[in-house]
Amino acid sequence: MKTCIICSGRTGSREHIFPAVLGGRRTNKGIYCGAHNQQFGPLAKILADQIRAINALLGVQPDHADNPTHLIAKNPVDGQDYAVTGQKIENVQPHILEDVILPDGSRGVTAAFSSEQQLQNWLAAQRASGAQVCVAGPRKEGFTVFAEPYSVHLVLGGPDGLRAIAYVALTFLAHHFPDIARQDGLSAFTECVLGTTDEPPPIWWDFDPAIGDLPAQQFRFGHRIVIGLSASRQEAYARVSFFSTLNFSAILGSVKVEQDKTVIIDIDPLAKRPPHDIHETTSGAALAGVTRPASLTAGLANDIQQGGTEARFWTLLDAIFTWQLDQTAEELLPQINAARLLDAPERPLRIRKILDGQRQRVFNLILHVVKEFKTQLLADPKFAAVAPSLDAIIAGDPNSSTGVTQRAFSALELGLEAITAHICQQLNARDMDLPQLRSLLGEGRGAAIAAQPILDHWMEKLNT
Protein backbone atom coordinates (compact mmCIF):
# COMPACT_ATOMS: atom_id res chain seq x y z
CA MET A 1 0.00 0.00 0.00
CA LYS A 2 1.20 3.50 -0.80
CA THR A 3 1.51 6.25 1.78
CA CYS A 4 0.69 9.94 1.48
CA ILE A 5 3.78 11.77 0.25
CA ILE A 6 3.10 14.57 2.74
CA CYS A 7 2.19 12.81 5.99
CA SER A 8 2.83 9.10 5.30
CA GLY A 9 -0.84 8.47 6.12
CA ARG A 10 -2.99 6.01 4.26
CA THR A 11 -3.75 6.93 0.65
CA GLY A 12 -6.76 5.82 -1.31
CA SER A 13 -8.59 8.92 -2.42
CA ARG A 14 -8.56 9.13 -6.18
CA GLU A 15 -6.50 12.15 -7.10
CA HIS A 16 -6.49 13.74 -10.54
CA ILE A 17 -2.87 13.95 -11.58
CA PHE A 18 -3.54 17.03 -13.69
CA PRO A 19 -6.43 19.03 -12.15
CA ALA A 20 -9.86 17.85 -13.30
CA VAL A 21 -11.11 21.43 -13.60
CA LEU A 22 -8.44 22.09 -16.22
CA GLY A 23 -9.40 19.00 -18.20
CA GLY A 24 -7.12 16.42 -16.54
CA ARG A 25 -8.54 12.92 -17.17
CA ARG A 26 -6.13 10.63 -15.27
CA THR A 27 -6.13 9.69 -11.62
CA ASN A 28 -3.83 8.00 -9.14
CA LYS A 29 -4.89 6.59 -5.78
CA GLY A 30 -1.45 6.39 -4.26
CA ILE A 31 -0.27 9.97 -3.80
CA TYR A 32 -2.22 11.80 -1.09
CA CYS A 33 -4.30 10.83 1.92
CA GLY A 34 -7.93 11.97 1.96
CA ALA A 35 -7.17 14.98 4.14
CA HIS A 36 -4.36 16.25 1.96
CA ASN A 37 -6.26 15.57 -1.22
CA GLN A 38 -9.02 17.74 0.17
CA GLN A 39 -6.64 20.40 1.38
CA PHE A 40 -5.22 20.78 -2.13
CA GLY A 41 -8.61 21.03 -3.83
CA PRO A 42 -8.69 24.84 -3.49
CA LEU A 43 -5.29 25.10 -5.21
CA ALA A 44 -6.68 23.52 -8.36
CA LYS A 45 -9.57 25.95 -8.17
CA ILE A 46 -7.21 28.96 -7.95
CA LEU A 47 -5.54 27.81 -11.13
CA ALA A 48 -8.87 27.17 -12.83
CA ASP A 49 -10.09 30.66 -11.89
CA GLN A 50 -6.91 32.29 -13.15
CA ILE A 51 -7.11 30.73 -16.59
CA ARG A 52 -10.88 30.46 -16.75
CA ALA A 53 -11.15 32.87 -19.68
CA ILE A 54 -8.82 30.78 -21.82
CA ASN A 55 -10.49 27.50 -20.88
CA ALA A 56 -13.86 29.05 -21.68
CA LEU A 57 -12.77 30.29 -25.11
CA LEU A 58 -11.38 26.83 -25.84
CA GLY A 59 -14.51 25.18 -24.44
CA VAL A 60 -12.49 22.96 -22.10
CA GLN A 61 -14.69 20.46 -20.29
CA PRO A 62 -13.69 19.78 -16.67
CA ASP A 63 -13.47 16.04 -15.99
CA HIS A 64 -16.83 14.53 -14.96
CA ALA A 65 -18.61 17.87 -15.58
CA ASP A 66 -21.75 18.17 -17.68
CA ASN A 67 -20.82 21.46 -19.28
CA PRO A 68 -17.67 23.07 -20.57
CA THR A 69 -16.04 25.94 -18.70
CA HIS A 70 -17.76 29.26 -19.25
CA LEU A 71 -16.77 32.83 -18.72
CA ILE A 72 -19.11 35.61 -17.64
CA ALA A 73 -18.58 38.63 -19.87
CA LYS A 74 -20.39 41.95 -19.61
CA ASN A 75 -21.64 43.40 -22.88
CA PRO A 76 -20.50 47.04 -22.66
CA VAL A 77 -23.55 48.08 -24.71
CA ASP A 78 -26.41 46.67 -22.64
CA GLY A 79 -24.58 46.03 -19.35
CA GLN A 80 -25.95 42.46 -19.30
CA ASP A 81 -23.92 39.43 -18.31
CA TYR A 82 -23.33 36.83 -21.01
CA ALA A 83 -21.90 33.34 -20.63
CA VAL A 84 -19.14 32.61 -23.13
CA THR A 85 -18.23 29.02 -23.98
CA GLY A 86 -16.18 28.39 -27.10
CA GLN A 87 -17.92 30.44 -29.77
CA LYS A 88 -21.29 30.40 -28.02
CA ILE A 89 -22.48 33.54 -26.21
CA GLU A 90 -25.77 33.49 -24.28
CA ASN A 91 -27.32 35.93 -21.89
CA VAL A 92 -27.18 34.72 -18.30
CA GLN A 93 -30.44 36.38 -17.30
CA PRO A 94 -33.42 37.23 -19.52
CA HIS A 95 -32.83 40.61 -21.15
CA ILE A 96 -35.92 42.70 -20.32
CA LEU A 97 -36.43 45.01 -23.29
CA GLU A 98 -39.71 46.60 -22.28
CA ASP A 99 -41.85 46.55 -19.14
CA VAL A 100 -44.98 48.71 -19.40
CA ILE A 101 -48.43 49.06 -17.81
CA LEU A 102 -51.10 48.24 -20.40
CA PRO A 103 -54.48 50.07 -20.67
CA ASP A 104 -56.25 47.27 -18.77
CA GLY A 105 -53.84 47.69 -15.86
CA SER A 106 -51.81 44.56 -16.53
CA ARG A 107 -48.10 44.59 -17.28
CA GLY A 108 -46.62 43.93 -20.70
CA VAL A 109 -43.06 42.62 -20.70
CA THR A 110 -40.94 42.07 -23.78
CA ALA A 111 -37.78 40.12 -23.15
CA ALA A 112 -35.09 38.13 -24.89
CA PHE A 113 -34.34 34.65 -23.55
CA SER A 114 -31.32 32.55 -24.40
CA SER A 115 -33.28 29.30 -24.24
CA GLU A 116 -36.70 27.75 -23.72
CA GLN A 117 -35.47 26.65 -20.30
CA GLN A 118 -34.60 30.23 -19.36
CA LEU A 119 -38.08 31.37 -20.43
CA GLN A 120 -39.77 28.61 -18.40
CA ASN A 121 -37.62 29.39 -15.34
CA TRP A 122 -38.54 33.06 -15.60
CA LEU A 123 -42.27 32.27 -15.92
CA ALA A 124 -42.03 29.97 -12.90
CA ALA A 125 -40.28 32.67 -10.86
CA GLN A 126 -43.02 35.17 -11.77
CA ARG A 127 -45.72 32.72 -10.72
CA ALA A 128 -43.89 31.95 -7.50
CA SER A 129 -43.91 35.65 -6.66
CA GLY A 130 -47.69 35.70 -7.07
CA ALA A 131 -48.02 37.08 -10.61
CA GLN A 132 -50.37 35.55 -13.13
CA VAL A 133 -48.29 35.30 -16.21
CA CYS A 134 -48.68 33.97 -19.73
CA VAL A 135 -46.91 34.26 -23.06
CA ALA A 136 -49.10 36.76 -24.90
CA GLY A 137 -47.35 37.95 -27.99
CA PRO A 138 -45.65 36.24 -30.90
CA ARG A 139 -42.36 34.52 -30.15
CA LYS A 140 -39.58 34.95 -32.62
CA GLU A 141 -36.08 33.71 -32.88
CA GLY A 142 -33.44 36.38 -32.61
CA PHE A 143 -29.81 37.03 -31.89
CA THR A 144 -27.59 39.51 -30.12
CA VAL A 145 -24.33 40.80 -31.47
CA PHE A 146 -21.72 42.60 -29.41
CA ALA A 147 -21.14 46.03 -30.92
CA GLU A 148 -18.19 46.53 -28.59
CA PRO A 149 -15.69 43.97 -27.36
CA TYR A 150 -16.09 42.50 -23.89
CA SER A 151 -13.06 42.54 -21.66
CA VAL A 152 -11.24 39.45 -20.50
CA HIS A 153 -9.45 39.38 -17.17
CA LEU A 154 -6.30 37.29 -17.14
CA VAL A 155 -3.95 36.98 -14.20
CA LEU A 156 -1.69 34.02 -13.73
CA GLY A 157 0.76 33.43 -10.92
CA GLY A 158 0.98 35.49 -7.74
CA PRO A 159 1.85 33.65 -4.51
CA ASP A 160 -1.30 31.49 -4.59
CA GLY A 161 -1.08 30.77 -8.30
CA LEU A 162 2.55 29.73 -7.97
CA ARG A 163 1.65 27.47 -5.04
CA ALA A 164 -1.00 25.88 -7.22
CA ILE A 165 1.49 25.29 -10.04
CA ALA A 166 3.96 23.87 -7.51
CA TYR A 167 1.22 21.47 -6.43
CA VAL A 168 0.76 20.29 -10.02
CA ALA A 169 4.51 19.70 -10.36
CA LEU A 170 4.67 17.82 -7.06
CA THR A 171 1.77 15.56 -8.03
CA PHE A 172 3.42 14.66 -11.34
CA LEU A 173 6.70 13.93 -9.57
CA ALA A 174 4.82 11.62 -7.18
CA HIS A 175 3.04 9.89 -10.05
CA HIS A 176 6.15 9.21 -12.11
CA PHE A 177 8.76 8.89 -9.37
CA PRO A 178 6.97 7.66 -6.24
CA ASP A 179 10.20 6.85 -4.37
CA ILE A 180 11.79 10.22 -5.07
CA ALA A 181 8.59 11.98 -3.97
CA ARG A 182 8.93 10.40 -0.52
CA GLN A 183 12.47 11.67 0.12
CA ASP A 184 13.15 14.28 2.81
CA GLY A 185 14.87 16.65 0.39
CA LEU A 186 11.47 17.73 -0.92
CA SER A 187 10.25 19.09 2.41
CA ALA A 188 10.91 22.76 1.56
CA PHE A 189 8.95 22.36 -1.64
CA THR A 190 6.03 20.53 -0.01
CA GLU A 191 5.89 23.20 2.70
CA CYS A 192 5.50 25.75 -0.04
CA VAL A 193 2.63 23.74 -1.53
CA LEU A 194 1.06 23.42 1.92
CA GLY A 195 1.45 27.14 2.49
CA THR A 196 3.14 26.56 5.86
CA THR A 197 6.20 28.69 5.09
CA ASP A 198 6.78 32.36 4.42
CA GLU A 199 9.65 31.54 2.09
CA PRO A 200 8.91 32.43 -1.54
CA PRO A 201 7.92 29.29 -3.45
CA PRO A 202 10.87 27.73 -5.32
CA ILE A 203 8.97 28.10 -8.57
CA TRP A 204 9.05 31.02 -10.97
CA TRP A 205 7.87 32.40 -14.29
CA ASP A 206 10.29 31.30 -16.95
CA PHE A 207 10.50 33.80 -19.78
CA ASP A 208 13.43 32.23 -21.48
CA PRO A 209 12.78 28.51 -21.23
CA ALA A 210 15.77 26.50 -22.45
CA ILE A 211 13.71 23.80 -24.06
CA GLY A 212 15.83 23.17 -27.13
CA ASP A 213 16.45 19.52 -26.30
CA LEU A 214 12.78 18.71 -25.63
CA PRO A 215 10.51 17.13 -28.26
CA ALA A 216 7.88 19.31 -29.92
CA GLN A 217 4.54 19.78 -28.14
CA GLN A 218 1.98 17.28 -29.45
CA PHE A 219 -1.19 19.33 -29.10
CA ARG A 220 -2.28 22.71 -30.45
CA PHE A 221 -3.16 24.13 -27.01
CA GLY A 222 -1.36 21.48 -25.01
CA HIS A 223 -0.10 21.84 -21.49
CA ARG A 224 3.29 20.33 -20.74
CA ILE A 225 4.80 19.02 -17.55
CA VAL A 226 8.48 18.10 -17.55
CA ILE A 227 9.81 16.24 -14.51
CA GLY A 228 13.58 15.80 -14.52
CA LEU A 229 16.07 14.04 -12.27
CA SER A 230 19.73 15.01 -12.44
CA ALA A 231 22.31 12.59 -11.03
CA SER A 232 25.17 15.07 -11.32
CA ARG A 233 23.24 17.70 -9.37
CA GLN A 234 21.33 15.25 -7.16
CA GLU A 235 18.26 17.28 -7.87
CA ALA A 236 14.66 16.98 -9.02
CA TYR A 237 13.29 19.80 -11.18
CA ALA A 238 10.14 20.60 -13.11
CA ARG A 239 8.85 22.72 -15.95
CA VAL A 240 5.17 23.52 -16.26
CA SER A 241 3.81 25.16 -19.38
CA PHE A 242 0.16 26.08 -19.91
CA PHE A 243 -1.27 26.19 -23.44
CA SER A 244 2.32 26.02 -24.80
CA THR A 245 2.61 29.70 -23.90
CA LEU A 246 2.81 30.41 -20.18
CA ASN A 247 5.91 28.84 -18.70
CA PHE A 248 7.12 28.11 -15.18
CA SER A 249 10.19 26.37 -13.79
CA ALA A 250 10.85 24.88 -10.38
CA ILE A 251 13.51 23.11 -8.40
CA LEU A 252 11.72 20.48 -6.37
CA GLY A 253 14.61 19.71 -4.05
CA SER A 254 17.85 17.91 -3.39
CA VAL A 255 17.22 14.21 -3.70
CA LYS A 256 19.19 11.02 -4.10
CA VAL A 257 19.30 10.33 -7.84
CA GLU A 258 21.19 7.37 -9.30
CA GLN A 259 20.47 8.01 -12.95
CA ASP A 260 19.43 10.96 -15.05
CA LYS A 261 15.88 10.76 -16.26
CA THR A 262 13.24 13.04 -17.75
CA VAL A 263 9.54 12.48 -18.28
CA ILE A 264 7.71 14.83 -20.64
CA ILE A 265 3.94 14.78 -20.45
CA ASP A 266 1.86 16.69 -22.98
CA ILE A 267 -1.78 17.11 -22.02
CA ASP A 268 -4.54 17.97 -24.48
CA PRO A 269 -7.17 19.92 -22.52
CA LEU A 270 -9.52 19.55 -25.50
CA ALA A 271 -9.57 15.74 -25.35
CA LYS A 272 -12.70 14.67 -23.52
CA ARG A 273 -11.38 11.27 -22.44
CA PRO A 274 -8.38 8.92 -22.60
CA PRO A 275 -6.44 7.56 -24.39
CA HIS A 276 -5.53 10.49 -26.63
CA ASP A 277 -5.60 13.09 -23.85
CA ILE A 278 -1.90 12.77 -23.05
CA HIS A 279 1.35 11.99 -24.78
CA GLU A 280 4.27 10.83 -22.72
CA THR A 281 7.96 10.67 -23.61
CA THR A 282 10.84 9.60 -21.42
CA SER A 283 14.56 10.13 -21.77
CA GLY A 284 17.56 8.67 -19.99
CA ALA A 285 19.10 12.14 -19.84
CA ALA A 286 18.30 15.13 -17.64
CA LEU A 287 16.75 17.29 -20.36
CA ALA A 288 16.05 20.99 -20.15
CA GLY A 289 17.47 21.36 -16.66
CA VAL A 290 16.58 24.49 -14.74
CA THR A 291 18.70 26.96 -12.86
CA ARG A 292 17.26 28.94 -10.02
CA PRO A 293 17.51 32.64 -10.90
CA ALA A 294 19.15 35.02 -8.43
CA SER A 295 15.77 36.64 -7.88
CA LEU A 296 12.61 34.62 -8.32
CA THR A 297 10.58 37.65 -9.26
CA ALA A 298 13.07 39.69 -11.27
CA GLY A 299 12.20 37.85 -14.49
CA LEU A 300 8.54 38.72 -14.08
CA ALA A 301 9.20 42.36 -13.16
CA ASN A 302 11.42 42.67 -16.20
CA ASP A 303 8.93 41.00 -18.46
CA ILE A 304 6.02 43.11 -17.26
CA GLN A 305 8.03 46.27 -17.88
CA GLN A 306 8.69 45.12 -21.40
CA GLY A 307 5.06 44.16 -21.88
CA GLY A 308 6.00 40.52 -22.34
CA THR A 309 3.40 38.97 -20.04
CA GLU A 310 0.57 40.82 -21.71
CA ALA A 311 2.02 40.07 -25.13
CA ARG A 312 2.02 36.36 -24.27
CA PHE A 313 -1.64 36.42 -23.35
CA TRP A 314 -2.37 38.25 -26.60
CA THR A 315 -0.44 35.71 -28.60
CA LEU A 316 -2.47 33.00 -26.95
CA LEU A 317 -5.82 34.75 -27.49
CA ASP A 318 -4.86 35.35 -31.11
CA ALA A 319 -4.08 31.67 -31.55
CA ILE A 320 -7.44 30.75 -30.01
CA PHE A 321 -9.37 33.09 -32.33
CA THR A 322 -7.48 31.67 -35.31
CA TRP A 323 -8.40 28.17 -34.17
CA GLN A 324 -12.05 29.16 -33.76
CA LEU A 325 -12.03 30.52 -37.30
CA ASP A 326 -10.47 27.28 -38.56
CA GLN A 327 -13.15 25.27 -36.78
CA THR A 328 -15.95 27.39 -38.20
CA ALA A 329 -14.60 27.19 -41.73
CA GLU A 330 -14.16 23.41 -41.49
CA GLU A 331 -17.68 23.00 -40.20
CA LEU A 332 -19.33 25.24 -42.79
CA LEU A 333 -17.34 24.30 -45.89
CA PRO A 334 -19.16 21.01 -46.65
CA GLN A 335 -22.55 22.67 -46.08
CA ILE A 336 -21.64 25.50 -48.42
CA ASN A 337 -20.34 23.25 -51.16
CA ALA A 338 -23.42 21.04 -50.82
CA ALA A 339 -25.48 24.09 -51.79
CA ARG A 340 -24.05 23.78 -55.32
CA LEU A 341 -26.60 21.03 -55.89
CA LEU A 342 -29.42 23.51 -55.39
CA ASP A 343 -31.08 25.47 -58.16
CA ALA A 344 -30.03 29.07 -58.62
CA PRO A 345 -32.94 30.67 -56.72
CA GLU A 346 -32.58 28.37 -53.73
CA ARG A 347 -28.84 28.55 -53.43
CA PRO A 348 -28.51 32.08 -52.00
CA LEU A 349 -31.26 31.34 -49.49
CA ARG A 350 -29.38 28.31 -48.24
CA ILE A 351 -26.05 30.14 -48.08
CA ARG A 352 -27.63 33.04 -46.23
CA LYS A 353 -29.14 30.60 -43.73
CA ILE A 354 -25.75 28.98 -43.18
CA LEU A 355 -24.25 32.43 -42.54
CA ASP A 356 -26.92 33.28 -39.95
CA GLY A 357 -24.78 31.70 -37.26
CA GLN A 358 -21.86 33.93 -38.28
CA ARG A 359 -23.44 37.31 -37.56
CA GLN A 360 -20.93 38.25 -34.90
CA ARG A 361 -18.03 37.37 -37.19
CA VAL A 362 -19.44 39.42 -40.05
CA PHE A 363 -20.26 42.29 -37.73
CA ASN A 364 -16.68 42.21 -36.42
CA LEU A 365 -15.43 42.50 -40.01
CA ILE A 366 -17.68 45.49 -40.62
CA LEU A 367 -16.65 47.09 -37.31
CA HIS A 368 -13.04 46.72 -38.26
CA VAL A 369 -13.37 48.32 -41.69
CA VAL A 370 -15.64 51.16 -40.57
CA LYS A 371 -13.34 52.05 -37.67
CA GLU A 372 -10.27 51.98 -39.92
CA PHE A 373 -12.03 54.10 -42.50
CA LYS A 374 -13.05 56.60 -39.84
CA THR A 375 -9.43 56.89 -38.64
CA GLN A 376 -8.31 57.57 -42.19
CA LEU A 377 -10.96 60.23 -42.73
CA LEU A 378 -10.18 61.92 -39.43
CA ALA A 379 -6.62 62.41 -40.63
CA ASP A 380 -7.83 64.12 -43.79
CA PRO A 381 -8.84 67.80 -43.32
CA LYS A 382 -11.38 67.49 -46.14
CA PHE A 383 -13.31 64.69 -44.44
CA ALA A 384 -12.52 65.04 -40.73
CA ALA A 385 -15.82 66.76 -40.01
CA VAL A 386 -18.00 64.03 -41.52
CA ALA A 387 -15.98 61.07 -40.20
CA PRO A 388 -17.84 60.78 -36.86
CA SER A 389 -21.11 60.15 -38.71
CA LEU A 390 -19.69 56.70 -39.51
CA ASP A 391 -20.27 55.72 -35.89
CA ALA A 392 -24.00 55.47 -36.48
CA ILE A 393 -23.45 52.60 -38.91
CA ILE A 394 -22.07 50.36 -36.20
CA ALA A 395 -23.74 51.72 -33.06
CA GLY A 396 -24.94 49.46 -30.27
CA ASP A 397 -28.39 49.82 -28.71
CA PRO A 398 -28.96 48.64 -25.13
CA ASN A 399 -32.72 48.52 -25.67
CA SER A 400 -32.69 46.31 -28.72
CA SER A 401 -32.67 42.54 -28.57
CA THR A 402 -30.13 42.54 -31.40
CA GLY A 403 -27.73 44.63 -29.33
CA VAL A 404 -27.44 47.18 -32.15
CA THR A 405 -29.47 50.02 -33.65
CA GLN A 406 -31.81 49.46 -36.59
CA ARG A 407 -29.25 51.15 -38.81
CA ALA A 408 -26.42 48.87 -37.65
CA PHE A 409 -28.74 45.90 -38.06
CA SER A 410 -29.36 46.96 -41.69
CA ALA A 411 -25.63 47.32 -42.22
CA LEU A 412 -25.11 43.80 -40.91
CA GLU A 413 -27.80 42.50 -43.28
CA LEU A 414 -26.08 44.25 -46.19
CA GLY A 415 -22.77 42.70 -45.20
CA LEU A 416 -24.28 39.21 -44.95
CA GLU A 417 -25.97 39.64 -48.34
CA ALA A 418 -22.69 40.75 -49.91
CA ILE A 419 -20.83 37.71 -48.60
CA THR A 420 -23.69 35.45 -49.65
CA ALA A 421 -23.58 36.87 -53.18
CA HIS A 422 -19.83 36.42 -53.34
CA ILE A 423 -20.04 32.78 -52.24
CA CYS A 424 -22.82 32.05 -54.75
CA GLN A 425 -20.79 33.55 -57.54
CA GLN A 426 -17.84 31.42 -56.59
CA LEU A 427 -19.98 28.28 -56.40
CA ASN A 428 -21.10 28.87 -59.99
CA ALA A 429 -17.61 27.93 -61.10
CA ARG A 430 -16.40 25.40 -58.54
CA ASP A 431 -16.35 24.23 -54.92
CA MET A 432 -14.92 26.60 -52.36
CA ASP A 433 -11.83 25.58 -50.42
CA LEU A 434 -10.90 26.20 -46.80
CA PRO A 435 -8.55 29.16 -47.29
CA GLN A 436 -11.19 30.90 -49.43
CA LEU A 437 -13.86 30.43 -46.80
CA ARG A 438 -11.55 31.43 -43.96
CA SER A 439 -10.64 34.65 -45.73
CA LEU A 440 -14.32 35.45 -46.22
CA LEU A 441 -15.31 34.81 -42.61
CA GLY A 442 -12.44 36.27 -40.70
CA GLU A 443 -9.90 38.07 -42.78
CA GLY A 444 -9.33 41.07 -45.02
CA ARG A 445 -11.09 39.67 -48.06
CA GLY A 446 -14.36 39.10 -46.20
CA ALA A 447 -14.03 42.46 -44.45
CA ALA A 448 -13.69 44.29 -47.77
CA ILE A 449 -16.64 42.46 -49.34
CA ALA A 450 -18.93 42.86 -46.32
CA ALA A 451 -18.18 46.54 -45.76
CA GLN A 452 -18.13 47.73 -49.36
CA PRO A 453 -21.90 48.17 -49.88
CA ILE A 454 -22.18 49.80 -46.46
CA LEU A 455 -19.51 52.39 -47.16
CA ASP A 456 -20.86 52.95 -50.69
CA HIS A 457 -24.26 53.69 -49.19
CA TRP A 458 -22.76 56.04 -46.62
CA MET A 459 -20.90 57.97 -49.30
CA GLU A 460 -23.95 58.20 -51.53
CA LYS A 461 -25.88 59.81 -48.70
CA LEU A 462 -22.96 62.13 -48.08
CA ASN A 463 -23.07 63.35 -51.67
CA THR A 464 -26.78 64.10 -51.68
Ligand SMILES: [Zn+2]
Ligand atom coordinates in the same frame (compact mmCIF):
# COMPACT_ATOMS: atom_id res chain seq x y z
ZN1 LIG B 1 -1.48 13.20 4.00
